[in-house]
Amino acid sequence: MKSLLGGVWLLGALNIAAAFPLGKNITQHEMDRQEPVVPGLPDRCDGLGFDAITLDEQGVTNYFKDGWVWAGHRGPARPISGAWAQVPTPLDAAFRLHRTSGDRHDHVFIFKGERVWQFHGAVSVGNFLIRDLFPGVPDAPDGAVECPKGDCAEDSVLIIKGNTMYTLDLSTNTVKSRQWEAVRDCTALSRWLDRYYCFQGTLFTRFHPVTGAVEPVYPKDARDYFMVCPGRGHASRNSSIDxxxxxxxxxxxxxxxxxxxxxxxxxxxxxxxxxxxxxxxxxxxxxxxxxxxxxxxxxxxxxxxxxxxxxxxxxxxxxxxxxxxxxxxxxxxxxxxxxxxxxxxxxxxxxxxxxxxxxxxxxxxxxxxxxxxxxxxxxxxxxxxxxxxxxxxxxxxxxxxxxxxxxxxxxxxxxxxxxxxxxxxxxxxxxxxxxxx
Missing domain, CATH: 2.110.10.10 (Hemopexin-like domain)
Known part of the structure; x- marks a missing residue:
C-alpha cells in the first residue's frame, strides 16, 4: 500500500494547480534550469519516494507521489491533475508506450486499482479495465515500464507486483510471469537511457530486463542520481574531481x-x-x-x-x-x-x-x-x-x-x-x- 502525504498539501491542490500549470511542452533542458524547491510544496529531496515514474510524450521523466508530480530532474512539485485530469491518486504505476507501429505511439498509461487511464499528451483517450486492455496483467500493479525490441525479445511492457515480474509481449498480446529474487517489492519501475530500474522508496536497483540480474553495487540512493538535491550527487563526496x-x-x-x-x-x-x-x-x-x-x-x-x-x-x-x-x-x-x-x-x-x-x-x-x-x-x-x-x-x-x-x-x-x-x-x-x- 502506497501511503498518502500530509493532508495539508492535498487541500491546496486546486489553488496550486492554477498557479503552477504543468505545461506539456516543457523540455528537459528548461526543467533543469528551474529552481528545485518552492516553499509550501513537497520536496522529493526529503526522501518521499515515488508511486510511479514515466516519460511523457515529450520525453521528460515524470516522478509521481500522491497527488503530485515532478517533471524532469530539477523542478518544483505540481499537481497531477494539471496534466492528467480525472486520474485518482495515489497512482499504482505508469508507463509511456513509444512504439511507433500502431495507433498508441507516445501514449501514456496510468494504473489505479483495476483500471488504466490512457492519455495522448493531456488528452484523455479513455479509462478501461486493466484485464480488457492488457489481458493477463494484474490489477493494482506496483510498477510498469516499456521494454522495446532489442532490450527485450519483442516490443514489451514489464509490469511488477510483489515478487512477480510480468512481461506483456505487444506483438502477441500475451503475458509471461516469473519471479526474480533480486527484483521485488518495487514501488516504481523506470527506463532511462536504455537502463532499467526498480525503485524502492528513495533507493533504486538497476536490473537486466530479460534475466533480472543485478550488480552487487546496488541499491543506491535516487537523490544522488535522478534529481538535483543540495549536497548530494554520486561524485559529491570526491573533492578531487573537477x-x-x-x-x-x-x-x-x-x-x-x-x-x-x-x-x-x-x-x-x-x-x-x-x-x-x-x-x-x-x-x-x-x-x-x-x-x-x-x-x-x-x-x-x-x-x-x-x-x-x-x-x-x-x-x-x-x-x-x-x-x-x-x-x-x-x-x-x-x-x-x-x-x-x-x-x-x-x-x-x-x-x-x-x-x-x-x-x-x-x-x-x-x-x-x-x-x-x-x-x-x-x-x-x-x-x-x-x-x-x-x-x-x-x-x-x-x-x-x-x-x-x-x-x-x-x-x-x-x-x-x-x-x-x-x-x-x-x-x-x-x-x-x-x-x-
Missing amino acids: RRVFSRCSDVPYDAFDHDALGRMYAFRGDWYFRVDAQRDGWHPWPLSSSWPGLHGPVDAVFSWDNKMYFIKGQQLFIYKAVARYNLIHGYPRPLSDELGITDTVDAAFICPGSSLLHLITGNRMRAVNLDESPRTPQLETRIPQLRLDGAMCDGDGVWLVAGGRFYQYPSPAAITAPDSSPTTGSVTERFMGCGN
Whole structure:
C-alpha cells in the first residue's frame, strides 16, 4: 500500500494547480534550469519516494507521489491533475508506450486499482479495465515500464507486483510471469537511457530486463542520481574531481565523439560520457564502465565500424560489439601495433559511413588504415591545418574535427587537406550539447 502525504498539501491542490500549470511542452533542458524547491510544496529531496515514474510524450521523466508530480530532474512539485485530469491518486504505476507501429505511439498509461487511464499528451483517450486492455496483467500493479525490441525479445511492457515480474509481449498480446529474487517489492519501475530500474522508496536497483540480474553495487540512493538535491550527487563526496566535467556546457574539452551502428551518439570526457542523441531524457554524465565494462577514461579516440565500437587508449585497442548492451570482444584489449600497425599515440580518429578507411590523427599528421586489409598498415600520411585535436567524427554531414571548445566541419576527408579548403567552425557545446540556447 502506497501511503498518502500530509493532508495539508492535498487541500491546496486546486489553488496550486492554477498557479503552477504543468505545461506539456516543457523540455528537459528548461526543467533543469528551474529552481528545485518552492516553499509550501513537497520536496522529493526529503526522501518521499515515488508511486510511479514515466516519460511523457515529450520525453521528460515524470516522478509521481500522491497527488503530485515532478517533471524532469530539477523542478518544483505540481499537481497531477494539471496534466492528467480525472486520474485518482495515489497512482499504482505508469508507463509511456513509444512504439511507433500502431495507433498508441507516445501514449501514456496510468494504473489505479483495476483500471488504466490512457492519455495522448493531456488528452484523455479513455479509462478501461486493466484485464480488457492488457489481458493477463494484474490489477493494482506496483510498477510498469516499456521494454522495446532489442532490450527485450519483442516490443514489451514489464509490469511488477510483489515478487512477480510480468512481461506483456505487444506483438502477441500475451503475458509471461516469473519471479526474480533480486527484483521485488518495487514501488516504481523506470527506463532511462536504455537502463532499467526498480525503485524502492528513495533507493533504486538497476536490473537486466530479460534475466533480472543485478550488480552487487546496488541499491543506491535516487537523490544522488535522478534529481538535483543540495549536497548530494554520486561524485559529491570526491573533492578531487573537477566538477566541471559533469556540466555539459563547461569549458572542459571533450576527448571524443562517436555514434554507433544503432544511431546512439556519445560525447566522452575523462571517465564519463553523455548520450548526445537522448537529450530529451536528460543530460546526465555516466561512468564509462557502466556501458563499456572494463573501460576507464580518458580515452584518446573512438570510432565505430562493422557493428562494433573501438576505443583507443594509450597503446591499447578495446573493441565492443554494438548491441543493446555493449560486450567487450574476447581477447581485448590488444596492442595498437597488432591491430592497426601503429606504434605512436593517437589524438583523434574517424571513419565515414560506408567506408572501411580509418583516419588516424596525431598532432597535425593524418594517416589512413584500411580495416578490410590484413595485415593492416598505415598509409597516405598527410598534414592537416589543426596542430592538435581532441576528437573527430564523420557522419552524413561530413567530417567534424574538435579542438578545445571549437569544431571544424569539412564536407569530406579530402577537403581537410585541400589547400583552398575553408571549414565551417563553431562552438562544440552549442552544436552538439544544446548549450547557449
